Amino acid sequence: xxxxxxxxxxxxxxxxxxxxxxxxxxxxxxxxxxxxxxxxxxxxxxxxxxxxxxxxxxxxxxxxxxxxxxxxxxxxxxxxxxxxxxxxxxxxxxxxxxxxxxxxxxxxxxxxxxxxxxxxxxxxxxxxxxxxxxxxxxxxxxxxxxxxxxxxxxxxxxxxxxxxxxxxxxxxxxxxxxxxxxxxxxxxxxxxxxxxxxxxxxxxxxxxxxxxxxxxxxxxxxxxxxxxxxxxxxxxxxxxxxxxxxxxxxxxxxxxxxxxxxxxxxxxxxxxxxxxxxxxxxxxxxxxxxxxxxxxxxxxxxxxxxxxxxxxxxx
Numbered sequence: 001x002x003x004x005x006x007x008x009x010x011x012x013x014x015x016x017x018x019x020x021x022x023x024x025x026x027x028x029x030x031x032x033x034x035x036x037x038x039x040x041x042x043x044x045x046x047x048x049x050x051x052x053x054x055x056x057x058x059x060x061x062x063x064x065x066x067x068x069x070x071x072x073x074x075x076x077x078x079x080x081x082x083x084x085x086x087x088x089x090x091x092x093x094x095x096x097x098x099x100x101x102x103x104x105x106x107x108x109x110x111x112x113x114x115x116x117x118x119x120x121x122x123x124x125x126x127x128x129x130x131x132x133x134x135x136x137x138x139x140x141x142x143x144x145x146x147x148x149x150x151x152x153x154x155x156x157x158x159x160x161x162x163x164x165x166x167x168x169x170x171x172x173x174x175x176x177x178x179x180x181x182x183x184x185x186x187x188x189x190x191x192x193x194x195x196x197x198x199x200x201x202x203x204x205x206x207x208x209x210x211x212x213x214x215x216x217x218x219x220x221x222x223x224x225x226x227x228x229x230x231x232x233x234x235x236x237x238x239x240x241x242x243x244x245x246x247x248x249x250x251x252x253x254x255x256x257x258x259x260x261x262x263x264x265x266x267x268x269x270x271x272x273x274x275x276x277x278x279x280x281x282x283x284x285x286x287x288x289x290x291x292x293x294x295x296x297x298x299x300x301x302x303x304x305x306x307x308x309x310x311x312x313x314x315x
Contacts, residue, residue, distance in 0.1 A: 009083075012038055014050040018060040020272055020295070028060055029293040032067050033175075039071045039078050040177055048084040048105065053092050058121075058188050059272070059301045062199045065101060065123070066186040066297075070203055072104065074179050083107070094118040099188070120191040127184045129161040137189045141196055144306040149267070152260035153198065153302065159256035160200045160300055161185060167214060168204025168298065175296045194306050201299035206274035207254075208233040215240065230276025231288040238271075238278065238285075257300055270301040 012035050017024040038046055072079035084105045086093055096102045098113040098121045113119050124137040134157050135142070142150055164185045172180060181203065188199045204210070208230040212219040218240050222228055227236060238254040254271070258280050261267040268281045274294045279287040 009045050009047045010038055010042065011047045011049055014048065014053045016052050017055045017057075018053070018064060019055075019057045020060045020063065020277075020299070021057075022289075022291070024060075025291060026293055028064070029295065032064065035067070036071065036175060036177060039075050042075070042078040042081075045081040045083065046078065048082060050087045050092070050096075051085045053087040054089050056092060056095055058190055058197050059199050059201075059270070059299055061095070061099070062186055062188045062201050063295060063297075063299055065099060066125075066184075066201055066203055068101070069104065069125070069186070070181070070184070074177065091115055091118060095121060099123045117190070117192040120189075122189045123187070125184065125186040126161070127182045129158060129165060131158060133187065134158075137187050138198070141189060141191055144191070145196065145304060146264070149260055149264055149304060152262075153304065156257045156260050156300075156302070157187075157198075157200065163298075164202045164204065167210050168202045168206075170210060170213065171205055173203060173205060173296055174209075191306065196304045196306055198302040198304070199299065201297060203297040206230075206294070206296065206298055207237055207271075208274045208276060211237055229290045230274045230294075231278060231290045232276070234271055234273050234276050234278045235285060235288055238280075260302060260304065264305055266305050268303045271298070272301070273298040 013031070015024065015027045015031050018028055019025060020028070082105060084107050086096065086102070086107060086109065090111065093109060093111045094113040094115055095118055097109055097111055098118055100123060102109050120141070122137045122139060124133050126133055131154070134154050145153065165183050169181055169183050172178060185200060185202045190197045211233055215237070218236065222233065222236055238258065257271065258269045261269050261281055265282065268279065270280070271278045272295055274296065275291050277289045277291070278285060
């Protein structure tokens with residue numbers, strides 16, 4: 001009897017480190033582009049190889065998780081044929097189990113999340129404004145955040161969802177897939193040591209792409225001042241939001257995303273959008289950065305101190 005020929009597997013290799021910061025960002029985004037191509041052009045089964053992955057940063061991990069779930073949604077037949085090799089690092093395995101990636105990839109594993117900086121990872125997603133998702137992803141962590149900070153964070157969360165609903169998906173994402181997306185967003189939370197991290201992302205057009213459409217007068221001014229880099233656009237979108245809010249005497253736009261930081265002594269916010277990033281803490285912008293590669297979307301990363309048992313924020 002003739003042996004049935006084994007299928008030829010295409011293999012995608014995950015980076016060793018998942019990060020959006022310089023030093024690993026380029027490698028991660030290159031591999032995400034490769035993954036899009038392999039899935040969209042698949043002619044056979046695909047294997048995702050995470051065996052060399054050793055370190056995960058929350059923002060990059062959320063972006064990858066969102067990208068993978070989006071691909072599975074648009075290419076369900078390919079998704080069904082995907083298999084994976086897990087990381088050799090137990091902590092990475094725990095994170096994949098905790099946030100549901102092993103289940104998504106239909107990979108069984110005996111490992112259970114037990115490490116203190118893994119068991120508090122929470123994940124949720126949606127496609128509309130749903131305040132109940134805030135409690136779903138933060139859960140018991142809300143008791144470890146000052147009341148005013150919790151209020152500001154909730155309002156920032158709602159504003160981020162509103163931005164997705166009204167701005168992020170006004171056109172087709174320029175990542176080569178040429179597919180129409182829903183108004184989807186994804187969110188992580190994590191407690192590690194004396195800090196809580198909350199990360200929110202969408203895979204829409206990004207602030208630098210939507211601002212010229214939504215705020216034409218501001219865009220013309222930025223062009224006249226030669227301030228058209230992605231980081232410049234994010235910064236001036238924030239400044240415009242602050243100015244407009246003062247005139248209207250109500251919270252709105254990007255300002256709402258950074259207001260939570262003003263309530264803490266050591267909180268920080270990072271806003272990544274396409275090829276730019278803005279890093280903000282109490283007192284204002286501390287750094288802006290332009291990169292060579294685009295994340296094709298927007299990611300907001302809050303870092304907030306937890307309350308000590310005496311009700312005082314850790315510092």
